[in-house]
Amino acid sequence: MKVKQILTGVELVIADLEVELNGTLRSNHTLCALLKDDNQREVLIPLNTPDGRPIFMNPDNAIADTNAH
Numbered sequence: 001m002k003v004k005q006i007l008t009g010v011e012l013v014i015a016d017l018e019v020e021l022n023g024t025l026r027s028n029h030t031l032c033a034l035l036k037d038d039n040q041r042e043v044l045i046p047l048n049t050p051d052g053r054p055i056f057m058n059p060d061n062a063i064a065d066t067n068a069h
Contacts (some may be wrong), residue, residue, distance in 0.1 A: 012032070
């Protein structure tokens with residue numbers, strides 16, 4: 001494994017996210033990356049699934065509305 005790049009301007013946060021799973025509304029503390037998108041809006045990208053499994057940081061998973069923090 002090798003480091004290709006170190007990202008700057010990324011803040012690691014723990015967010016209380018709410019998600020609907022199988023018709024049930026659930027919330028959980030989730031490790032997330034907080035950064036600015038191409039339009040300079042803050043976005044939150046979850047770094048694990050609702051059941052706690054780690055995932056790669058994927059901009060397609062970004063949550064644009066971060067007014068709660």
